[in-house]
Amino acid sequence: MEETFIRSVKYENEVLTILDQTKLPTVxxxxxxxxxxxxxxxxxxxxxxxxxxxxxxxxYGLLLGIKDAPxxxxxxxxxxxxxKQDYLATSRPTAVNxxxxxxxxxxxxxxxxxQSILYIKNALEEEAHLIRNQDEEVCxxxxxxxxxxxxxxxxxxxxCNAGGIATAKYGTALAPLYLAKEKGWNIKVFADExxxxxQGARLTTWELMQAGIDVTLIADNMAAMVMQKGWVQAVMxxxxxxxxxxxxxxxxxxxxxxxxxxxxxxxxxxxxPMSTIDLQTKTGExxxxxxxxxxxxxxxxxxxxxxxxxxxxxxxxxxTPNNLIxxxxxxxxIVKGNYQxxxxxxxxxxxx
Ligand code: MRU
Numbered sequence: 204m205e206e207t208f209i210r211s212v213k214y215e216n217e218v219l220t221i222l223d224q225t226k227l228p229t230v231x232x233x234x235x236x237x238x239x240x241x242x243x244x245x246x247x248x249x250x251x252x253x254x255x256x257x258x259x260x261x262x263y264g265l266l267l268g269i270k271d272a273p274x275x276x277x278x279x280x281x282x283x284x285x286x287k288q289d290y291l292a293t294s295r296p297t298a299v300n301x302x303x304x305x306x307x308x309x310x311x312x313x314x315x316x317x318q319s320i321l322y323i324k325n326a327l328e329e330e331a332h333l334i335r336n337q338d339e340e341v342c343x344x345x346x347x348x349x350x351x352x353x354x355x356x357x358x359x360x361x362x363c364n365a366g367g368i369a370t371a372k373y374g375t376a377l378a379p380l381y382l383a384k385e386k387g388w389n390i391k392v393f394a395d396e397x398x399x400x401x402q403g404a405r406l407t408t409w410e411l412m413q414a415g416i417d418v419t420l421i422a423d424n425m426a427a428m429v430m431q432k433g434w435v436q437a438v439m440x441x442x443x444x445x446x447x448x449x450x451x452x453x454x455x456x457x458x459x460x461x462x463x464x465x466x467x468x469x470x471x472x473x474x475x476p477m478s479t480i481d482l483q484t485k486t487g488e489x490x491x492x493x494x495x496x497x498x499x500x501x502x503x504x505x506x507x508x509x510x511x512x513x514x515x516x517x518x519x520x521x522x523t524p525n526n527l528i529x530x531x532x533x534x535x536x537i538v539k540g541n542y543q544x545x546x547x548x549x550x551x552x553x554x555x
Contacts, residue, residue, distance in 0.1 A: 211368040214263040228409040239268035246294040253369020258300030262331035274320035296491040298443040299481040338371035344534035346378025355388040357436040362395040363454035364406035365441025375474035376441040392418040399499045430467040445480040449525030449542025450487025461527035470529040487522035
């Protein structure tokens with residue numbers, strides 16, 4: 204299992220190396236980023252994508268943004284830090300991990316404010332590595348929890364890509380599939396293509412095939428038929444933000460899959476690290492939904508498929524209401540039933 208994973212985000216010697224996910228599956232190319240603007244652009248254009256990976260990249264991006272910050276006094280440094288933090292926060296609006304990671308970095312700055320600026324800069328590098336390393340452990344743990352909901356021989360449908368390259372390692376929704384493979388189970392995965400940017404077709408099938416996992420690609424509009432045929436016993440997806448009441452934002456199309464699962468009496472599971480749960484956002488209605496350019500639909504991958512000037516609606520995410528979700532799987536346990544209560548209980552013992 205170890206060797207099947209590519210590190211999609213890595214930071215060393217003031218260079219952030221990311222796997223350019225827009226080039227997959229045909230080209231495996233790594234980009235070396237040395238400026239905060241390059242990191243902003245990479246997040247915006249989905250070169251690095253997936254909620255946890257966005258958060259990790261942002262933490263490292265902030266390091267690039269503050270490396271030349273004035274070192275005379277804390278107030279000037281802090282102002283510089285805040286400007287860079289605010290800038291990265293504008294890259295994408297939906298995945299709360301972006302803001303979570305930027306806040307973790309700010310908390311560290313505040314904690315170390317009586318130290319020298321050089322010390323603070325080193326502490327921030329340590330913090331960014333912590334965010335990355337913690338995500339790896341978190342994903343492994345989500346995989347272990349999620350595996351208890353699956354059985355050998357099952358068919359599992361997934362939407363978008365919540366795999367190793369969307370996180371530090373293992374992924375969230377795909378983590379149990381890797382662990383199942385380790386156990387010698389034969390899970391048959393159906394990967395939705397995931398229009399318009401094809402994360403399912405380009406990324407999920409690529410990842411799973413590398414790991415030798417049985418995966419079948421379907422266009423999004425085939426999920427209903429695959430369920431009707433009885434080929435799917437569970438749906439497993441990742442997410443970008445969980446509201447306090449358990450409503451979940453994930454890649455556009457997830458809501459439709461949840462409705463289909465309900466109609467076919469198939470459990471619908473959401474894998475969510477604690478860093479994706481946002482108790483400040485009360486319900487799904489409050490989750491900011493990113494809208495992207497019309498060309499992603501009319502001219503995707505270089506081919507015009509709609510008339511010039513056609514009106515387009517292109518939300519990148521949708522919200523699945525809590526009543527369609529069988530369980531939310533976190534590194535601290537599996538939550539179901541009264542999400543409002545159960546999610547807040549997860550936070551009550553300690554803080555992430
Ligand atoms: O627009 P993307 O590709 O960043 O959307 C990603 C998703 O919707 C994933 O399911 C989610 O971020 C979870 S990744 C572990």
